[in-house]
Amino acid sequence: MILPVHGRKLSEQDWLPIIDTLLQGQNIVLTTHENSDGDGLGSEVALAGVLKALGKEVAIVNPTEVPPNYTFLKQEGNITLFNNKDEEAIQEVVLADVLVLLDANLRERMGSLRAHVEYARELGSMKIACIDHHLEPEDFADVMVCENYASSTGELVYDLIIALEEHAGKPLFTPQIASALYTAVMTDTGSFRFPKTTPYVYRLAGDLVEKGADASLIYDLVYNSLTPQALKLLGYALSGITYYDNETISWLFISQDMLKATGSKLFDTDLIVKYLLSVPSVQVAILMVEMQDGRTKASFRSRGPLYVNQLAKKYGGGGHMNAAGCLFPFSSERAQKVLLDDIREFLENQEVLL
Known part of the structure; x- marks a missing residue:
């Protein structure tokens, strides 16, 4: 595969610490930042689908509710809204082997979820992984891939899934996973207009369409679904x-x-x-x-x-x-x-x- 114009495409070896952490865990919780967006939500739903295909128990637990124009992702990913009154959500977090924070690299971005995550980690039963593309990450995770060359967290999760396919020796993409990742990349590139939209990102988007993402439908769901x-x-x-x-x-x-x-x-x-x-x-x-x-x-x-x-x-x-x-x-x-x-x-x- 052709490399991005700037930055680099991570290899399976680069992803190995994340892959090992994910495969060693059985109960995995995925989360993203407060006031979630298409990149965080799409990345969560895509990774959840892959991990379930690998036999993992996966829950998506977010600190704030999903915006209306992304409810199609909520339905696809079974996203739970976390709050301190939801015992089921608290149990998901506290009992997780691995928590993956996507599209954020600061602990405080987990909002109300943070205290429960830190409590679970203090018990020694949880590892934290972080996958993100923002600047100046905080050193808080057990394993972290934070690459600001990437257009989106969705771009990184796309590369991770390819690495997982190589590691597992089987295909993992489905039309649903492709659609979630297309949503992530489309929204965080401003519909492919922002400076980090490299030729590689366009090829990535084309590949996701080939894998089943309906670009026109996703655009309509995201941008023409205002209340x-x-x-x-x-x-x-x-x-x-x-x-x-x-x-x-x-x-x-x-x-x-x-x-x-x-x-x-x-x-x-x-x-x-x-x-x-x-x-x-x-x-x-x-x-x-x-x-x-x-x-x-x-x-x-x-x-x-x-x-x-x-x-x-x-x-x-x-x-x-x-x-x-x-x-x-x-x-x-x-x-x-x-x-x-x-x-x-x-x-x-x-x-x-x-």
Whole structure:
């Protein structure tokens, strides 16, 4: 197989620590980050299908609910929403031999699941594996593959499945697994538009279609399945966009009152952030969302060589070069005041030609 234009394709040998960990365990739990997306969900569902084919007991337990446009993956993967009142979900985690965190490389991204995972690990009965493609991973897992050259975690899981096929000596892809991985790669490449969409990624996508993924149907399910509440929120929100510094910074704040007035939920805000970069002069876009507990969720987007993950990291967050986020432990009013000054300083330090 032809190698990616940049980075590298991992070999079976590179995957061996992950493969050994997965094959040595019998009860395996897969999870992803809070406010799950297509990459995390698709990667979970695909890997779950493969592990079940290898005779493993597999559960997908996530810290937050699945957004409506990904419910087709939930049905395929039997995804359980974790919460501290769900004894069945707690038991799945505590009794697991292996927990695999996908599409996140920080412990805190597991949200409410984290305390139970750390408790199980302290008992000495669980190993943690991590598969991710974001920058600056935290050293917390027993085995980790975190390669930021990859377009998506789905790309890495695709390579892992190929390595597992070589290791097991039998085919493991099914149309359902191909569809889940196509969802992962499509969504995290912005429908194959983002810079890390290498020729290898296009070939990978073509291979998944050959294996049974219906590209048109998946696109329709993901992008044309919005709720009326989400569309109402979009209408409210777009009228409130503010621009600063000769329209190089775009800014939008969504309050709890707006969410309640439209009947929308936190995951409905994810569709809005892409509009903040629609104006060509905008270099950095910020979406801030007031949380129920008084904290403030911030999402950053940027153009070109602007590492907004460094902004997010300053506040305990992280992400990609051009797409990152964090959670402020204080009110939106304070967060907005602090952040605007920091963004201006950030742009000055980057010496961007505005």
